[in-house]
Amino acid sequence: MTDTSYTRLRLSLMLLTLGLSLVPLFALGFVIDSEFRESYGDKLTSNLKLVAHNKADALDVFLTERVVQLEMVAGMNTLDSLSNQQALELVFDTVHEASPSIIDLGVIGQNGRHVAYSGPFDLRDVNYKDEPWFHQAMLKGLYISDVFMGFRNFPHFIIAVKRREGGRTWILRATIDSDIFTGLVRNVQSGASGDAYLVNREGVLQTPSRFGGKVLGQASLPAYRPSGDVDVVRWTEDGTELVAGIAPLAHTDWRLVVIENQQEELSPLLRAQSLIFGLFLICALMIAAGAYLSVGSVVKRLQKADKARAAMDAAVVQSNKMASLGKLAAGVAHEINNPLSIIRESAGWIRDIINDGELGESTAVDDLQEATSDIERHVERARTVTHRMLGFARRMEPLQEDVDLNMLARQTVSFLENEIRHRNIEVECRFDQDLPLITTDANQIQQVILNLLENAIDAIGHDGCIEVETRPGDGAVVMDIADSGEGISPENVSKVFDPFFTTKPTGEGTGLGLSIVYSTLKKLGGGIDVRSERGVGTTFTITLPLVHVSIPGRQEESWTE
Amino acid sequence: MDRVRVLVVDDEADFLKLIKRRLEKRNVEVSVAPGGREALDHLAGQPTDVVILDVRMPGMSGIDTLKEIRKRYRETEVIMLTGHGSVQSGIEGISHGAYDYMLKPFNIDDLLERIRAACERARLKKAERERA
Numbered sequence: 243m244t245d246t247s248y249t250r251l252r253l254s255l256m257l258l259t260l261g262l263s264l265v266p267l268f269a270l271g272f273v274i275d276s277e278f279r280e281s282y283g284d285k286l287t288s289n290l291k292l293v294a295h296n297k298a299d300a301l302d303v304f305l306t307e308r309v310v311q312l313e314m315v316a317g318m319n320t321l322d323s324l325s326n327q328q329a330l331e332l333v334f335d336t337v338h339e340a341s342p343s344i345i346d347l348g349v350i351g352q353n354g355r356h357v358a359y360s361g362p363f364d365l366r367d368v369n370y371k372d373e374p375w376f377h378q379a380m381l382k383g384l385y386i387s388d389v390f391m392g393f394r395n396f397p398h399f400i401i402a403v404k405r406r407e408g409g410r411t412w413i414l415r416a417t418i419d420s421d422i423f424t425g426l427v428r429n430v431q432s433g434a435s436g437d438a439y440l441v442n443r444e445g446v447l448q449t450p451s452r453f454g455g456k457v458l459g460q461a462s463l464p465a466y467r468p469s470g471d472v473d474v475v476r477w478t479e480d481g482t483e484l485v486a487g488i489a490p491l492a493h494t495d496w497r498l499v500v501i502e503n504q505q506e507e508l509s510p511l512l513r514a515q516s517l518i519f520g521l522f523l524i525c526a527l528m529i530a531a532g533a534y535l536s537v538g539s540v541v542k543r544l545q546k547a548d549k550a551r552a553a554m555d556a557a558v559v560q561s562n563k564m565a566s567l568g569k570l571a572a573g574v575a576h577e578i579n580n581p582l583s584i585i586r587e588s589a590g591w592i593r594d595i596i597n598d599g600e601l602g603e604s605t606a607v608d609d610l611q612e613a614t615s616d617i618e619r620h621v622e623r624a625r626t627v628t629h630r631m632l633g634f635a636r637r638m639e640p641l642q643e644d645v646d647l648n649m650l651a652r653q654t655v656s657f658l659e660n661e662i663r664h665r666n667i668e669v670e671c672r673f674d675q676d677l678p679l680i681t682t683d684a685n686q687i688q689q690v691i692l693n694l695l696e697n698a699i700d701a702i703g704h705d706g707c708i709e710v711e712t713r714p715g716d717g718a719v720v721m722d723i724a725d726s727g728e729g730i731s732p733e734n735v736s737k738v739f740d741p742f743f744t745t746k747p748t749g750e751g752t753g754l755g756l757s758i759v760y761s762t763l764k765k766l767g768g769g770i771d772v773r774s775e776r777g778v779g780t781t782f783t784i785t786l787p788l789v790h791v792s793i794p795g796r797q798e799e800s801w802t803e
Numbered sequence: 804m805d806r807v808r809v810l811v812v813d814d815e816a817d818f819l820k821l822i823k824r825r826l827e828k829r830n831v832e833v834s835v836a837p838g839g840r841e842a843l844d845h846l847a848g849q850p851t852d853v854v855i856l857d858v859r860m861p862g863m864s865g866i867d868t869l870k871e872i873r874k875r876y877r878e879t880e881v882i883m884l885t886g887h888g889s890v891q892s893g894i895e896g897i898s899h900g901a902y903d904y905m906l907k908p909f910n911i912d913d914l915l916e917r918i919r920a921a922c923e924r925a926r927l928k929k930a931e932r933e934r935a
């Protein structure tokens with residue numbers, strides 16, 4: 243796999259993980275949010291309805307009380323008694339005491355003329371015969387007017403009740419103080435931008451609106467279709483979302499309008515929403531970070547495993563190559579050895595004949611003798627070649643040959659001479675001169691020594707020294723390779739022989755060197771040990787048996803060339 | 804000392820001819836066989852001290868012939884010959900009871916020495932068995 247395909251894998255794993263966790267998370271968030279918003283909105287609306295309804299009831303009760311009061315006054319007195327100014331004033335005082343909102347009382351005869359009046363204005367002798375309310379009252383028996391300016395020239399409304407007394411009909415009329423009434427409506431409004439007012443059927447303001455205008459102005463309500471119960475109307479004014487609960491009153495065709503600013507009322511919801519959003523954001527970030535870290539480590543591990551496998555594959559390919567080359571060489575050598583031995587025996591036979599003296603003595607015989615020797619010498623030459631080829635074929639398997647470890651070590655050091663000089667490293671060889679020969683595979687031992695020396699050079703870098711020491715051991719020979727390099731940290735000492743363990747940068751170390759050294763030495767019946775101190779250096783000690791018999795039997799006496 | 808009786812088994816006729824002449828010149832009684840089967844036939848009729856056996860032969864291989872000889876003729880020693888000098892075939896021969904092992908081409912005197920040694924061992928074995 244190339245680097246870009248790892249990046250792509252990382253990306254798609256990330257997207258998958260994020261998708262699988264964030265999509266449900268956000269779906270959940272969305273559902274919670276919309277449910278919450280809806281139920282909160284419902285609650286606000288029903289609350290608004292309730293407020294409008296209750297307040298409308300209260301206003302109705304207020305009006306009913308005034309009407310009942312007037313009816314009682316009219317019922318308990320006669321036209322004659324109330325026509326008396328003093329008597330009327332007495333009655334008014336009582337009524338005003340009970341209901342300060344009633345600011346005057348008037349008795350009007352059936353011809354529309356003010357018979358008596360008690361109140362702050364001078365309204366005696368005013369004739370109402372042409373006023374519409376007078377006709378309404380005469381017709382229906384009860385009349386509650388819209389707010390109007392009237393003769394008094396300030397906003398007020400009146401309640402008139404009709405009384406039939408014998409053959410006469412008269413009307414008791416009271417003026418209701420608009421201010422008290424306005425106050426009653428006003429205390430409904432809520433928040434900094436809430437509003438509450440009364441409008442009549444035509445939408446004319448009966449009490450002032452906080453923002454919408456003065457009494458008798460037009461209320462700025464959108465058109466809606468009244469249902470007879472509390473209606474909820476929404477609209478937007480100057481960019482603010484408004485919602486109104488509109489409740490009809492029982493006695494009049496006034497309607498109580500309670501307006502709320504939607505945003506203001508929803509602000510607790512918005513606060514909760516931003517809290518939830520924050521929480522979700524934190525969750526999402528945590529998930530993203532988690533996904534990033536775990537995907538990163540998975541991909542890294544995969545990359546490492548792939549690399550290891552690639553290295554292994556390469557090693558296998560290489561050893562297969564060597565093995566088939568070896569087989570080829572062995573086959574060729576064998577095919578040549580057979581004819582070689584016939585040539586040799588032929589020459590030998592000629593020599594036998596000459597030696598028998600059957601040919602007598604002559605220069606020709608001497609020439610023959612010489613030619614035979616030539617044949618034998620060249621057969622020997624060819625034999626060396628084929629045996630070397632066989633030796634190459636056998637390199638895959640441990641050989642058994644007499645090895646002088648000192649010589650082998652000296653030779654291996656000389657391979658690295660240039661490198662050593664170049665890096666200003668001093669190599670000190672302390673070889674035991676009486677070191678016994680060992681029977682082993684020189685080639686493989688050389689690989690081991692080469693590997694250890696290369697590691698030592700890597701550990702030193704520049705300027706340092708390597709000591710190579712040999713000494714006899716118990717049925718074995720021992721070799722120390724000590725360097726003055728960086729050393730190995732205690733936690734890594736136990737790992738250096740593991741396959742693929744390396745501290746070198748990618749591309750430089752395979753981590754296979756020491757593991758091959760280890761298994762080679764095991765195969766040859768030996769072993770390896772390491773001692774290291776950080777900053778001081780590292781010593782690898784290898785032990786090789788004098789003779790290693792891998793297969794029981796007597797191969798050691800037969801294997802000569 | 805009796806003349807040593809040797810059987811040389813190899814698929815190369817030229818090789819057999821030469822080795823027979825040269826060993827006979829060195830006072831060895833030599834028979835030859837071109838393959839494993841012929842060798843076994845020969846052994847059935849002729850008592851033999853040492854068999855010199857090529858490892859690689861067409862038909863019955865050297866190792867199979869060796870196994871057969873070991874089974875049937877305890878007192879006959881076998882020296883393996885090969886042009887293929889791999890440890891494996893050498894060890895295999897020895898582990899199946901060959902006395903020794905030689906690489907082609909060889910020196911006739913080395914061969915003679917080994918034949919003598921093999922005979923010596925055969926004789927020792929025989930004496931031991933007679934004593935028992």
Ligand SMILES: Nc1ncnc2c1ncn2[C@@H]1O[C@H](COP(=O)(O)OP(=O)(O)O)[C@@H](O)[C@H]1O
Nearest residue numbers: 697698701738744745746751752753755756780
């Ligand atoms: N002489 C040494 N001094 C310090 N560290 C060493 C030495 N030899 C080996 N090591 C440590 O052991 C690790 C494994 O070595 P090795 O198996 O040869 O693989 P590689 O050399 O490819 O890294 C090295 O990466 C290094 O950390």
